[in-house]
Amino acid sequence: MTNHLEIKEELFKLEQDFTLFQNEKCIVKIFKQSFALPVLRGDETVGYVFHGKGELVIDALIETSKGTIGKPIERLIETPFIMIAPTEKIKN
Amino acid sequence: MSDKELSKEEFEKLKREIADLRERLNELSNKLEKPRKAAGSHRILIDVGERIHNYIEDIMEDVAEGIAGELEKSVFIGPHGIRVCKHRWKPPRRHEENEAKMDISKAASIMSALGSEHRLKILRELMRGGKYVSELQEGLSEISPSTLSSHLDILEKAGLVVQEKVRGRYLITIPGRMAYRMAKKIVKICREGVDINID
Numbered sequence: 001m002t003n004h005l006e007i008k009e010e011l012f013k014l015e016q017d018f019t020l021f022q023n024e025k026c027i028v029k030i031f032k033q034s035f036a037l038p039v040l041r042g043d044e045t046v047g048y049v050f051h052g053k054g055e056l057v058i059d060a061l062i063e064t065s066k067g068t069i070g071k072p073i074e075r076l077i078e079t080p081f082i083m084i085a086p087t088e089k090i091k092n
Numbered sequence: 093m094s095d096k097e098l099s100k101e102e103f104e105k106l107k108r109e110i111a112d113l114r115e116r117l118n119e120l121s122n123k124l125e126k127p128r129k130a131a132g133s134h135r136i137l138i139d140v141g142e143r144i145h146n147y148i149e150d151i152m153e154d155v156a157e158g159i160a161g162e163l164e165k166s167v168f169i170g171p172h173g174i175r176v177c178k179h180r181w182k183p184p185r186r187h188e189e190n191e192a193k194m195d196i197s198k199a200a201s202i203m204s205a206l207g208s209e210h211r212l213k214i215l216r217e218l219m220r221g222g223k224y225v226s227e228l229q230e231g232l233s234e235i236s237p238s239t240l241s242s243h244l245d246i247l248e249k250a251g252l253v254v255q256e257k258v259r260g261r262y263l264i265t266i267p268g269r270m271a272y273r274m275a276k277k278i279v280k281i282c283r284e285g286v287d288i289n290i291d
Contacts, residue, residue: 027258059256063222067266072257 007049008038014052020083025061028083030054039082047084053077202267205250206275210235211243215272218253218264228262 014034021028030036034052038045054077061070205211210232217223217231229240244262247253252268255261264272 022258025258057257059258061254061256061263063263064266067269068222068254068263069266071254074257 004041005046006040008040008045010038012036012038012048020050020054021085025059027057028054028077029057030077039084046086047082049080049082051080054081202250202252202271205246205252206271208243208246210239211247212272212275214240214243214247215252215264215268218262219269219272222256222261222263224259224261 012035014030014032014036016032018030019027020030030050031053034050034054037049037051039047039049056073056075056077058073059070060073061068206215213232213235214228217228223231225237225240225244228244229235229237232240235243244253244255247268248255252265252271253262254265256263
């Protein structure tokens with residue numbers, strides 16, 4: 001299998017907001033009206049390049065016996081970014 | 093002429109007197125020379141000694157003042173004994189004074205956040221661990237949901253609690269834990285009536 005990644009010339013426009021990644025500490029969202037370009041490795045879609053508005057939320061908090069340290073971080077994503085992860089929902 | 097002769101006599105007389113005086117002076121100077129040498133060397137030593145003594149005394153006074161000043165700044169004698177501050181004391185700068193003023197307003201906001209029975213109860217609940225609003229509501233059924241939300245906002249603004257943005261749980265911060273403990277301690281002191289010597 002080739003390790004060469006390339007961007008497919010097929011543009012998707014998001015019609016709804018998508019949560020691209022979420023776990024207990026982090027959420028990455030992309031909002032509707034943003035654009036997505038598939039990233040290919042051979043014939044397989046391994047991720048997307050996103051361009052539009054999104055949101056990054058990270059709970060940079062650590063619970064200790066003396067209390068919680070840190071703070072939650074919320075950032076608006078306005079620059080293009082690549083996400084290498086299976087995101088089949090976008091195709092649908 | 094007689095004047096001239098007299099003057100000659102006088103001159104001779106004066107000459108002799110001068111010679112006598114010279115002799116006396118020589119004698120005196122001979123007498124004084126030996127002691128003067130001894131006394132002179134001694135006098136020099138005394139002079140130098142005095143100067144050095146004064147110099148050393150001045151230095152020692154400065155050093156003593158410096159040590160006394162440093163001790164005053166770094167050694168604290170209180171009711172629990174002597175405490176020595178390892179760090180060098182620095183005079184407060186203007187911006188530090190402003191920060192101190194800011195701390196007072198922050199302290200007032202924290203005290204204000206603590207000034208509610210409900211909020212203290214919320215802190216007590218959170219001392220046991222992070223909780224969702226629903227869990228807090230269960231433990232504090234006497235508080236209405238809207239009041240609970242308002243109290244949580246006040247506590248969050250004061251930096252005593254923090255809310256997770258992903259899961260939504262409320263967590264007590266280090267200042268929050270300290271503030272709750274402080275409130276508890278004040279209550280204990282007031283209850284027991286412990287005498288506190290402010291001096």
